[in-house]
Amino acid sequence: MFLVEIQTPDDSVGAIYQTLTQRRGIVISEEPIVGTPLVNMKAHMPVGESFGFTQALRAATSGRAFPQCVFDHWEEMSGNPLEEGSKANVLVESIRKRKGLKPGIPALDNYVDKL
Numbered sequence: 001m002f003l004v005e006i007q008t009p010d011d012s013v014g015a016i017y018q019t020l021t022q023r024r025g026i027v028i029s030e031e032p033i034v035g036t037p038l039v040n041m042k043a044h045m046p047v048g049e050s051f052g053f054t055q056a057l058r059a060a061t062s063g064r065a066f067p068q069c070v071f072d073h074w075e076e077m078s079g080n081p082l083e084e085g086s087k088a089n090v091l092v093e094s095i096r097k098r099k100g101l102k103p104g105i106p107a108l109d110n111y112v113d114k115l
Contacts, residue, residue: 002050003072006041006057008065013039015060023049023056044072048091081105 004025006016010032020027025045032039045053050069057065079086082105092105 001044001072001075002047002069004041004043004045004050004053004067004069006043006065006067007033007038008041008061009037010039012061012064013041016041016057016065019053019057019060020045023053025049045069046075047071 004020008016013030017027019025020043023045025043027041027043029042030039031041053069054067057067077088077091079088081088081092083089089105093103096103096105
């Protein structure tokens with residue numbers, strides 16, 4: 001998971017929430033910066049959902065939001081990778097395709113020593 005820190009004017013906060021929600025992000029804090037019309041937001045977002053995030057955020061806020069993404073922690077993905085159509089299964093299938101492996105998750109027999 002990435003820790004995303006965003007500085008933005010307070011009138012752009014709604015667009016940031018919308019953009020983060022579309023990418024499975026969760027806002028963990030929102031603090032106004034004293035003496036300025038800016039807000040400092042912190043959120044957690046999956047690394048896999050972060051590709052193109054800066055461009056989407058800039059488009060949603062007309063270029064007024066400034067995000068910084070830093071790796072924060074590992075988190076187990078919900079869902080069963082063996083269940084067709086689950087988010088975990090889609091991720092496993094796309095990784096296997098990218099690496100040139102056979103489609104489908106192999107059965108456990110493939111890994112048992114035959115000796």
